[in-house]
Amino acid sequence: MQYENPEIPEGINTTDEHPLKEFVILSSGIVLVSVVIISLILLIVEYSARFIPFEYEQQLVSTFTEQYADTAGEEQQYLQRLANEIVLTQNLPKDMEITVHYVDEEMVNAMATLGGHIIVYRGLLEKLPSENALVMLLAHEIAHIKYRHPIKSLGSQILLQLFWAILTNQSNSSDIIDISQFSSLSYSRSNETLADEEGLHSVFQIYKDVNGATDLFQALIESRQNMSFTIPEYLSTHPDINNRISHLNELAEKNNWPSKKEPLPIQ
Amino acid sequence: MVEIIILLILLLLGYVFGRMAEKRHYRSIIQREKLYRDVILIASKHPPPELIDQQSILMTGSVVVSVDYFKRFIAGLRNLFGGRVSSYETLLDRARREAILRLKEQAFRKGSRMLVNIKLETASISKGRKNTIGSVEILAYATAFYPTQIP
Amino acid sequence: MLISNLEVIPGKQVVKHLGLVQGSTVRAKHVGRDLMAGLKNVFGGELKGYTELLQESREEAVERMQEQAQAIGANAILNVRFSTSSVAQGAAEIFAYGTAVIME
Numbered sequence: 001m002q003y004e005n006p007e008i009p010e011g012i013n014t015t016d017e018h019p020l021k022e023f024v025i026l027s028s029g030i031v032l033v034s035v036v037i038i039s040l041i042l043l044i045v046e047y048s049a050r051f052i053p054f055e056y057e058q059q060l061v062s063t064f065t066e067q068y069a070d071t072a073g074e075e076q077q078y079l080q081r082l083a084n085e086i087v088l089t090q091n092l093p094k095d096m097e098i099t100v101h102y103v104d105e106e107m108v109n110a111m112a113t114l115g116g117h118i119i120v121y122r123g124l125l126e127k128l129p130s131e132n133a134l135v136m137l138l139a140h141e142i143a144h145i146k147y148r149h150p151i152k153s154l155g156s157q158i159l160l161q162l163f164w165a166i167l168t169n170q171s172n173s174s175d176i177i178d179i180s181q182f183s184s185l186s187y188s189r190s191n192e193t194l195a196d197e198e199g200l201h202s203v204f205q206i207y208k209d210v211n212g213a214t215d216l217f218q219a220l221i222e223s224r225q226n227m228s229f230t231i232p233e234y235l236s237t238h239p240d241i242n243n244r245i246s247h248l249n250e251l252a253e254k255n256n257w258p259s260k261k262e263p264l265p266i267q
Numbered sequence: 268m269v270e271i272i273i274l275l276i277l278l279l280l281g282y283v284f285g286r287m288a289e290k291r292h293y294r295s296i297i298q299r300e301k302l303y304r305d306v307i308l309i310a311s312k313h314p315p316p317e318l319i320d321q322q323s324i325l326m327t328g329s330v331v332v333s334v335d336y337f338k339r340f341i342a343g344l345r346n347l348f349g350g351r352v353s354s355y356e357t358l359l360d361r362a363r364r365e366a367i368l369r370l371k372e373q374a375f376r377k378g379s380r381m382l383v384n385i386k387l388e389t390a391s392i393s394k395g396r397k398n399t400i401g402s403v404e405i406l407a408y409a410t411a412f413y414p415t416q417i418p
Numbered sequence: 419m420l421i422s423n424l425e426v427i428p429g430k431q432v433v434k435h436l437g438l439v440q441g442s443t444v445r446a447k448h449v450g451r452d453l454m455a456g457l458k459n460v461f462g463g464e465l466k467g468y469t470e471l472l473q474e475s476r477e478e479a480v481e482r483m484q485e486q487a488q489a490i491g492a493n494a495i496l497n498v499r500f501s502t503s504s505v506a507q508g509a510a511e512i513f514a515y516g517t518a519v520i521m522e
Contacts, residue, residue, distance in 0.1 A: 010293075010297075012489070014357045015351060019286075019338070019341060022353065030347065309438065310438055311425055311517050349445075349449075351445055352444040359444065359505070390503065391505050
């Protein structure tokens with residue numbers, strides 16, 4: 001019997017494909033699939049939010065909003081009164097209930113969140129020059145709730161995180177759904193524009209004049225310049241403020257909403 | 268943003284160094300395979316009858332290799348689409364040939380020119396972050412026949 | 419090409435041993451299959467997707483081993499062994515090896 005050890009040619013057990021090429025193909029595939037799935041998720045959430053009862057939204061956050069219930073003071077009653085007035089102008093669905101909370105903190109911020117809760121910080125309230133600007137702020141937030149933006153934002157966040165977890169192969173589901181993050185909901189640019197328009201409309205309905213409404217944004221710009229020591233969250237999630245002001249001015253012009261009356265002071 | 272930059276730097280480092288190391292390793296493997304060409308290696312259980320007067324001993328050769336960041340990343344992407352994970356194929360190919368070479372080197376030093384009944388084992392020693400591959404051990408073992416030394 | 423896990427093929431004579439030949443492949447399954455397997459883990463039963471995947475990989479490993487044997491002029495591979503190892507989560511390596519021989 002003969003024994004020999006011939007040379008075996010290279011490249012039989014390996015694939016001779018350039019790794020960079022594979023990398024590019026795979027990454028672009030991932031990006032493509034992600035874009036399709038993410039837009040699908042956003043679309044589904046946009047259309048299915050209307051089927052989620054508002055009551056469910058209220059139950060969802062009931063444990064977290066209790067912490068705000070104690071601060072009922074003069075400011076809160078004033079804000080609530082204004083909100084009730086605004087609600088009448090916006091044709092909210094019957095079951096929707098708006099609750100305004102006043103938080104005695106420096107932060108220049110206000111937000112609308114699940115269950116019809118609106119949170120206004122003292123910092124922002126102090127910066128506002130007139131009641132008209134305050135009404136603009138509240139009407140803006142109420143419009144968010146009217147169009148169910150909080151639940152849409154939460155729904156898409158949860159689904160996107162779920163998708164991300166599947167993509168990165170995480171089996172740890174505990175950090176996927178975290179309702180306590182409910183106050184950090186952010187809204188898309190188009191949602192903000194919609195809320196702005198609705199807000200300005202409310203200001204017109206209440207005062208028959210829109211003068212002073214955009215002072216809200218002026219106050220925000222100023223606070224951005226002055227307050228370098230805190231991060232104005234309200235700004236970071238809100239797209240270019242100057243664009244929004246000019247958009248609202250155009251809207252007022254188009255509808256012939258006057259802008260002459262002296263704005264009312266904050267009570 | 269910082270995370271993305273770190274990721275890209277790691278990918279680049281992994282790619283450059285991984286590719287350099289792989290090329291160097293393949294060169295060394297091919298060169299040493301030539302060197303130990305006359306050590307015959309077979310997978311049959313029955314030793315040839317010519318070796319009847321030789322002594323036999325069990326020999327092993329093993330190697331633990333790890334995959335670079337770039338390859339791990341590609342494999343992670345592959346995991347989503349399925350298919351051939353070519354980045355691991357070269358890794359395992361190199362590891363296996365290295366293990367066999369170490370076995371042969373050891374046998375060669377002992378004076379053996381024939382290894383019979385080789386078996387190969389693969390084990391993943393440590394799985395890395397999120398259960399991706401960390402390192403793989405390849406163990407090659409065989410019976411070496413070597414001439415009886417006359418005292 | 420004769421591929422067998424026998425040492426000796428009855429009635430045939432090995433003329434020449436050509437050493438070790440090996441074939442291996444690493445395959446991963448896509449996420450869809452992973453999800454289905456996750457469901458199957460609840461109900462039990464065969465994971466058809468995985469069976470198919472491993473079968474395909476095994477065929478490829480044998481093909482590669484055969485390719486090596488052909489390249490060095492063998493006409494049979496004896497004493498073939500398979501080994502499967504999971505090198506990473508969701509990816510399996512199939513490895514086949516044997517002795518390449520020339521038979522008469």
